[in-house]
Structure formats: C-alpha cells, structure tokens
Amino acid sequence: MDKEMMKGNIDLILLSLIAERDLYGYEMTKKLKRLSDEAYSMSEGTLYPALKRMERKGWVTSYWSAPEGERRKKYYTMTNEGETELERKQKDWASLHSLLHKARKSYDT
Amino acid sequence: MDKEMMKGNIDLILLSLIAERDLYGYEMTKKLKRLSDEAYSMSEGTLYPALKRMERKGWVTSYWSAPEGERRKKYYTMTNEGETELERKQKDWASLHSLLHKARKSYDT
DNA sequence: TTTTAATACATCGTATTACAAGGGTTCGTG
DNA sequence: CACGAACCCTTGTAATACGATGTATTAAAA
Numbered sequence: 001m002d003k004e005m006m007k008g009n010i011d012l013i014l015l016s017l018i019a020e021r022d023l024y025g026y027e028m029t030k031k032l033k034r035l036s037d038e039a040y041s042m043s044e045g046t047l048y049p050a051l052k053r054m055e056r057k058g059w060v061t062s063y064w065s066a067p068e069g070e071r072r073k074k075y076y077t078m079t080n081e082g083e084t085e086l087e088r089k090q091k092d093w094a095s096l097h098s099l100l101h102k103a104r105k106s107y108d109t
Numbered sequence: 110m111d112k113e114m115m116k117g118n119i120d121l122i123l124l125s126l127i128a129e130r131d132l133y134g135y136e137m138t139k140k141l142k143r144l145s146d147e148a149y150s151m152s153e154g155t156l157y158p159a160l161k162r163m164e165r166k167g168w169v170t171s172y173w174s175a176p177e178g179e180r181r182k183k184y185y186t187m188t189n190e191g192e193t194e195l196e197r198k199q200k201d202w203a204s205l206h207s208l209l210h211k212a213r214k215s216y217d218t
Numbered sequence: 219t220t221t222t223a224a225t226a227c228a229t230c231g232t233a234t235t236a237c238a239a240g241g242g243t244t245c246g247t248g
Numbered sequence: 249c250a251c252g253a254a255c256c257c258t259t260g261t262a263a264t265a266c267g268a269t270g271t272a273t274t275a276a277a278a
Contacts, residue, residue: 005201007236007264008117013205016212026255035211039204045237048257053235071244071255092114093209095148096122100202102144103125116235116265135226154266157228162264180226180273 006040010050011059012093013042015078015086018060024073025051051076059085115149119159120168121202122151124187124195127169133182134160160185168194 006013017028029042054060059082066072078086115122126137138151163169168191175181187195 004117004236005198005205006117008113008115009205010236013209013212016209020212024255025257032208036204036208040208043237043239044256045239045258046235049236052257073255089114095145096114096118097206099141099145099149100122100125103122103129113265119265133226134228139225152266152268153227154229154268155264158265161228182225183227 006042010042010046011054012086012089014047014050014054015059015082015089018076018078019083019086022075022077024065024075026073054082057085058082115151119151119155120163121195121198123156123159123163124168124191124198127185127187128192128195131184131186133174133184135182163191166194167191 013032014028017023017031023031025044025047029044029047032040032042051060051062055062055076058079060076061079062074062076064072065075122141123137126132126140132140134153134156138153138156141149141151160169160171164171164185167188169185170188171183171185173181174184
C-alpha cells in the first residue's frame, strides 16, 4: 500500500483503532504495520501531530500511564464527539465508495 | 457527503470518471454532483488545478473541441500511464478498506 | 432589448496536511 | 557499558483543497 493512499484518511484510521480500545502512540504504529501486512508504516512525524490535532478537536483525550516498573505511556481514548466524528467519517467513506462505483460503471451520462 | 472526505481522493475520482469516457471539466462537476445525489460539489478551484496536475504527471491528455455553433470545451482523455495509476489507486483503496475493516474488528491485539 | 443565469475555463492566496529529519529519554540485553 | 528498541515530540517543507475572483460566451427571461 502506497503511503499516498493514507492522505486524508489518517484521522479515520486512528479513530477506528482507538475506538476498539485505548492505545498509546507507538503501539498504533506497530499495530498498523501488522494489520497492513507490513505494507504501511505511519511515521511518528505523522502520528503525533495527528493525535494532538484530534485531541484539540475533542475527538480523543489522553492520559499517562506509568505502572510500577513500566515506562510511561500516553494512552488515547475516545470521546463521545470522537465517536460521532467516526460515524460521520464512516458514512462519508461509504458515500465515496458508492460514488466511485457509479463513476466506474458510467451510471449515467 | 462532506467535502473533507474527498481530500486525498480527488485524483482517484477524476481518473475514474475519465476512464469511462472523455469528459470536459465543467461536465465533471455536474456529473459528480448528480452521481452523489447533489451531496458533493467539486469547486472549480479544486478541479482545474487537479486536471493540470494530472496532465503534468502524464495521466491524462487534453484536446479542445469546438464544433460548429458550439462553444469550445477542453476534453480530457486517459493515457496508459493514467490507467496504470488508476489501477494502483484502486488497489490502494482496497487495501485501505481492508485495513479499516481489521481495525474496527480488533483483528489482533 | 436589456438583464440575468448558466456554461465554461482559469488563477491566486490561504489553511491544512503528511512526512522526513531530527532531538530526547528510558529500558533491556549482550 | 554500549547499543538498540521502545517511547515521545517538534520543525521545516512540499503538496493539496478550496474559497474568492476574473473573464467570455450563450440561452433564457423580463
């Protein structure tokens, strides 16, 4: 998968991940790599600013976790607004999918 | 459909349209609006620079048509490179779709 | 006939975005 | 102790989407 394909969809990807369970940043990069069969690596220069952005928009919140003997990790968790936004993005995604389908099939003149 | 959803997918959309048959710019905006049930309007400030960009990249070529009594229109047509690029983008799109699916389903830990 | 709306192409300035490159700390293992 | 992996972050740059704006031409309405 070309990295270009991620453009414009970073937030949707991250929201989808975080919706499942709380994750910390570094973990997200590893998970994405695994889920894409090593095809896609999200650079940290993309990830961390994106997380900040989403937190600023109120879609996620974060908390530090530092259990005994473990190093600190910054976990991100979903807000209600984030869930709303995710649903919106999923709908948009479906609409775009449908639009592309129609375009390919020359649905009308 | 929110306009935001188009970000990063403009080229894919336009290539999909042009792959079906030669089209001129203004026609593309109308067709997209129709295909999306009036939900999406591609602004001309988005469209024309995008067409120029794709022509520069060799994905499409253009020709002017000015039949007797009709006003001039600039038609765009697909190149072989454009078809290759379209296939590449379609594959990427499918990969992203799969990735999102796996993210939602908590496919792994 | 004058005005208005639609058709058709284009550019410019701005805000946003993705990312490579870099910086830093902490921890485990050889 | 050295080294790499785990973890977080910022800065600068290039590309992108789009609103605003400009210019002609043609069709329709007033």
